[in-house]
Amino acid sequence: MSLGLSSTRSSAAGCWLVIYPVAVFSSRNFKLQDKAERIVILGTGGTIAGKAADAADNVGYKAGQVGVDQLVLAAPPLAAFKLETEQVAQLDSKDMDFATWQRLAQAVDRHLQRDDVRGVVITHGTDTLEETAYLLMRVLAPRKPVVLTAAMRPSTALQADGPQNLLDAVAVASQAASGVFAVLAGRIHGATRLRKVHSYAIDAFASVEGGALGTVEEGRVRWLSQAEAELPPLGLSRIARDASQWPWVEIVQNHAGADGRVVEAMLAHGVHGIVVAGTGNGTLSNGLTAALQKARDRGVSVLRSTRCDAGPVIGGELPSAGALSPVKARIELLLQLLA
Structure with a gap:
């Protein structure tokens, strides 16, 4: 050309x-x-x-x-x-x-x-x-x-x-x-x-x-600034598995009136991992918390993120996704499960 x-x-x-x-x-x-x-x-x-x-x-x-x-x-x-x-x-x-x-x-x-x-x-x-x-x-x-x-x-x-x-x-x-x-x-x-x-x-x-x-x-x-500190690489081998066989990881959200029914539905259909986008510092309704704890007891991996555009999730009983947005936390959990 x-x-x-x-x-x-x-x-x-x-x-x-x-x-x-x-x-x-x-x-x-x-x-x-x-x-x-x-x-x-x-x-x-x-x-x-x-x-x-x-x-x-x-x-x-x-x-x-x-x-x-x-x-x-x-x-x-x-x-x-x-x-x-x-x-x-x-x-x-x-x-x-x-x-x-x-x-x-x-x-x-x-x-x-x-x-x-x-x-x-x-x-x-x-x-x-x-x-x-x-x-x-x-x-x-x-x-x-x-x-x-x-x-x-x-x-x-x-x-x-x-x-x-x-x-x-x-x-x-x-x-x-x-x-x-x-x-x-x-x-x-x-x-x-x-x-x-x-x-x-x-x-x-x-x-x-x-x-x-x-x-x-x-x-x-x-x-304008120094490079951001990234996590160490997981390696390309993490995604070598056929894409049709990758784990099912979903995102749920806390909001007014949120309960655990959507989590129960996912459990019934065999979900492998759940990222929850909580309010504020990753806060969750009592019903959603109980459902996610039940999911963990059944071997489903859970990460807790936030609906906020910035800031980390600190403390709490469920594992934190840190400062990752819900969609990036989903990728992180997906890659962990692909191991």
Whole structure:
């Protein structure tokens, strides 16, 4: 291709994020300082690859319609980089599933092991991006950067945000030392503290408990804080089991009038693990507490999280998920059970 791309079609992380000072990127004078120059971009679909019939329509679009090669062509400054693309999946991230997670993690690991690869960028939908980022952070120990990016507007929008986000993500992948990041709206986030906090706005993501790790400003990567401390990696072998055989882990929520009937229903159908999103400091109604204790007595694993956007769950009789959001606590419990 004219942008120097080589395209493949196969569809075949907890760690400490080590961040060092980085050089300034310019599309005119960019030069990598080591032999690993290639950035691999893995496409999975999402709004960034979405299309609408009307350019003024930012809602009535269909996600996952544009191939990853086309996403690269929509950002001409990417011609400054040595790129390779692979279409791992093409779906709306609200439909993200275990099989795609497994295939994606294996693809990331495969490319990271190549001597000529500097880093990996993943184009993703926004709905479950924070979950995928956390999964990759827990099962990989990347010595190179893995950067997820996305868009809140489809590729056909009058002011599509996807091309800039992709350009920024590649800039970060070319300069960061190691770790799993998300780059959106000019901000660099770590996998653990990342949250989608707005349903529609362009800057829909935030890092709770400390803010973003850095920014990308007109091609300049600027780090604002030290890397967040991540959990040690569990290893890719955790997800080697066929995706159809992964444990069933569900999320329940405490709310006014909550009782234990939903937990009883799950027990009757063979649930393996339950994450409960409690109110405040993970508080639960008496009925829900009793039902979850019953589930534990029957061998079901339980983790207690909170509906709050930030802050840890401290104390209590049921095991705490710490500061993990309910969806990330579900991934943590799922990976523990996959052991």
